[in-house]
Amino acid sequence: MAIVDNHISATEAGVRLSEATPGDYFALLKPRVMSLVVFTAMVGLVAAPGSLNPFIALVAILAIAVGAGASGALNMWYDADIDMVMSRTADRPVPAGRIAAGEALVFGLVLSAFSVMTLGVIVNWFAAGLLAFTIFFYAVIYTMWLKRSTPQNIVIGGAAGAFPPMIGWAAATGAVSLESVILFLIIFLWTPPHFWALALFKSGDYERAGIPMLPNVAGAAATRRQILAYSLLIAPVGVAPWAFGFASAVYGVLALALGVGFVWHAWRVFAMAEDDRAMKPAKALFAYSIVYLFAIFAAFLIDTVAGRIAGFGG
């Protein structure tokens, strides 16, 4: 029987018609992650030498943001099965049934193509190539491969989140340099302690989903040691822009203070009792790590702009 006889509702016909709102599609872009991407890419772009037309710079940031969002949509398409069993992600549009997985895939692919093409045509193809590689790295290397296969998933996969300042720098200069590599390294080394702090107090979620996060595979004690080790790496790398001479001593002192704070929080996690169920130090480190990243990039941005205004910067 045809379903077009007369006034037949989609539900009666067994046809699934979407009730997804634009807000659901926006949620596929992982707006909170996107805000971090926008901010770090902007810092890379503004700190880079040379001048870029402000409107072109705005388009570059927008394209990078949309590219990051697209990779988020591809991640949500592929990870719908594990998002469904984790409390933190169960209400995402795909596992909650508001958007079909196929729709998320097409949405992610179309936005990926548009963002890369826009960055290439309007800004430069080197930056566009970096953006394309970042989307591929996050969606394929991290999401499809590493995330479910190794406890080092976020160590290697963290590179995807570390590329935006480098893309911003490349948008302004058409190349990468030591400065942009250091900005990359700050985020790259920040990612493991940030996510392992989360994984410590959300280990039940990850276990249910079958994701081999470090606490579930190597145990909480090994994770706490690794967090401390990474915090000891990130503290000096945060100071590197001053040490290499492209940030002022004011930035250096501030970065050092932020780094000491990071190590102190990591030490508290390291010293946490085995039977600590509340895991307040891990939650505190997770919250502090977000503040740390925003603060250190904001400090670098202000330092660079102030240096230019004072006539000392590049």
Add this chain to the structure above:
Amino acid sequence: MSDKKGLVLSPAQAKARRARSIAIGLALAAMVVIFYFATIAKFGPAIFERAL
């Protein structure tokens, strides 16, 4: 003429579809504006240089 109507959307489906259509329209309009002004920005003053 046939009075066949096809699928009838529920109010929620119709409202969601209208909102999605508006969002797609706005996004496409934004792209047109972005490419228009980006073209002008990339050309710079040269856009006024026309051979007569």
